[in-house]
Amino acid sequence: MRFIDRSVDRLAMAEEKSIEEELSFPILLAERIRKAVDEAELFKVECGEVGKQVDRLSQMLRSVVRFATSTPSLYERSLRRIVADVSKNLERALTLVRKCKHSGVLRRVVNITSATDFRKALNHLDASVSDMKWLLSIFDSVASGGIVYSLPPIASNDPILSWVWSYVAFIQMGPLPDRIEAANSLASLALDNDRNKKIIVEESGVPPLLKLLKESGSPEAQIAAATALLNLATDQERVHIIAAELGIPMIVQVLIESPMRVQIWVANLVSKMAEHDPVAQEEFARENAIRPLVSLLSIDVVLDEPKPVDVKPSIHTIVENHMQMEKKQSTATTQKQNRSSHSRSSSSSSVYYPDAFGRYGHHRKDRENEKPEVKLELKISCAMALWMLSRGSVSNSRMITETKGLLCLAKLIEKEQGEVQHHCLMTVMEITAAAELNADLRRAAFKTNSPPAKAVVEQLLRVIGEVNNSPSLQIAAIKSIGSLARTFPARETRVIGPLVVQLGNKNVDVAAAAAIALGKFACPENFLCVEHSKAIIEFDGVPPLMKLLRANEVAQFHGLTLLCYLALHVGNSEALERARALTALEGAVRLVAAQNPSLKELIAKALYHLEVYQSGIHSHRQTYEP
Structure with a gap:
């Protein structure tokens, strides 16, 4: 049983030398x-056996060179x-054989060389x-084809190591069919x-996989490489290593330029x-991964926005339009040609971004003729990627x-079901959460008169x-x-009415989410808190809210919070009085005191x-000063 030295320091020192220097030493x-x-x-027979093995090693080393x-x-x-292991064993053999040079009795006693020492050296x-x-055999197989699955003694304690060495060697050096199989x-x-x-x-498997991912002539090779990288990218450290090998710009390039079935796996890798x-999440954005993902997601989706109502343009708009006029004129002919080609291909085709798709026009026909299930899978992958890219990122x-x-x-x-709908909705949830935290994003993306914002809100209310x-x-x-x-x-x-309805949802988690919203x-x-509070009460939100107070601890907490806001802003409401909100809050204050x-x-x-407005009815109760 032999020990494999995995010391990082020794390996780093070894890799500072060229491979020729490494081989010249043994x-x-x-x-x-x-x-x-x-x-x-002394021990001339044993030394002769050592010499034979060393000669074989020398010939092999020269073949490797x-x-x-x-x-x-x-x-x-x-x-x-x-x-490195061969060199270590050769050094041991050299030390042993040199002890046999002199035949003096004292030399033999001091060195204590025995047949056992030679047996150990020969075994090594x-x-x-x-x-x-x-x-x-790896090198021969790389040249002739056929992956090696045998086990070298150096990896006898860890067979996975030899398999990894063999696979990575073929991915880096082998013919394309073997590279695909190895990946x-x-x-x-x-x-x-x-x-x-x-x-x-650790065994440098990432760089050859990234190199294989660039094999634009072989979708099978790209899919195999993307799958392997996807299975590796399951923690932050390994993602860092992929990024450190300049993997992110390469991945984005492949996402843009590859056929659809490759893009599915690459989008999964981005996710x-x-x-x-x-x-990596931010680096993908810097490498402009978002635009092609949106474009791929929009396959077979008409993205024409409703024309806005004619209004008198502002000075800012006039100046901006004037500044953009020359640019629009210079690109008008190209856009007209694109629209003409677009209308001929399909009345329901998606809006493609020229900067994202112009570089791989040779795949456009393939995309148009692709099977619906492949397009659906691509949408699922791209929607998931956008979800992960937007998560927690303003x-x-x-x-x-x-x-x-x-x-x-x-x-x-609106039109999809299943995973596509789910991933798109989760992406919207992340975007709106970012907008909640960032006023500039909120004002820019969710203006009241913005058609995309209106479309999003309509679908959110429909889902609710x-x-x-x-x-x-x-x-x-x-x-x-x-x-x-x-x-x-x-x-x-x-927007208030549907949320109030969900306060009474049988699913407590949905009801609690409605209370939070x-x-x-x-x-x-909220600047309009009073108006919104009145609307909640007008939509008869108090009865389901009072019922929510009897649910689990989480729902009770959010229900009490909402009830307090209503009491603060519309304390004179008859609905609160009828629901005995004052009594409910008095009981709750004792329960939450310590928690x-x-x-x-x-x-x-x-x-x-509440007591200020209902003092006549509840004058016997203790007053709680804020």
Whole structure:
């Protein structure tokens, strides 16, 4: 059983040398051993056996040198590890044979050389010979075809290591069919467990996979590479390594230029990397991954916005239009040709972005003739990628809204079902959450008169009201409306009604989400909190709200918060009085006293307001000063 030195420091030192320098050292050792064997006076037979093995190793090392110097894309990781181990065993053999040079009694006593020492040395050399045979078999197979699945002694304790070496070597140096097979095998290994993923990355598996991903002439090769990278990119550290190899701009380029079935896997890779690493998430946006994703998502979707009502243009608009006039005139002919081609191809074809798709026009016909199930899978992948890119990122959410992303998402939420609808809705939820935190994004993307914003809101309200068989979709839509609470004017009461209805939903999670969203309309930070509070009461929101107070702890907390806001802003409401809101809050203040001091304070303020308006009825009760 042999030990594999995995020391990072030693490996780093080894890789500072060229491969020729690495190979010249054991060859020099072999020559020194041959000379020492010739000079040996003790254990001459044993020394002769050592010399034979060393000669075999020397010949193999020279064969490796010839292959290494003639191969432009050499996989060095396994070669360096094996050669380092061979050098270590040759050094041991040299030390042993040199002890046999003099025959003096004192020399023999001091050195304590025995037949056992030679057996150990020969065993080590035998193992090195087997390792070198395995290495040469890899090189021979790369040239002739056929992946090697044998196990070298150096990896006897860890068979996965030899498989990884073999697969990576073929991905980097082999003919295309073997490269595809090896990439698929590597993808399967990576899928098994995290340890395999770690070994693949440590043994330099990422660079050849990225190189294979660029094989534009072979979709099968690109899919195999993308699948392997996808299975590796399951934690932040490995995503960092892919990014450090300049993988992100390469991935975006492949996303733009590849046929549709490759784009599916590449979009999945974008999703996975963005999901696990915020740095990669932002880097994809800097490399302009968002625009082609939106364009691919809009396949077979008409993105023509409704024409706005004619209004008197502002000075700013006039100046801006004037500045853009020359640019529009210079591109008018090209746009006319594009529109003509677009109308001839299909009346329902998607709006493609010239900067995203102009570079791979040779794939456009293939996309138009692609099977519907492939297009659907691409939409699922692109929607998922946009979701992961927008998650928690204001800048990426802004980029999506600056394309026709919002309108595209609204259209797909309307017409699609299943994963496409879900992923698009989750993307909208992330964008609206970012808009809630960023006033500039909120004002730019969700203006009252913005057609994309209107389309999104219409679909959110439709999902809230009609999609009763999917609580997860309803919750996402409810959260999105709540995030936009500050964008709705007082007259826009139509968004309040559907939320109030969901306060009485049998699913407690949906009802709690509705309470949270309505709380954002009624909270004091909302400039129109009084008007929105009145609307909630007018839509008969108090009875289901009081019922929610008897649900689980989470729902009760959000229900109490909303009830307090209503009491603060519309304390004189008869609906609150009929529902005995004052009594409910008095009971609640004792329950939350120890658990939530901030809610206790809010309840105290609400009680004070209610008692002011209802003092005649509740004069016997204790007054709670805020």
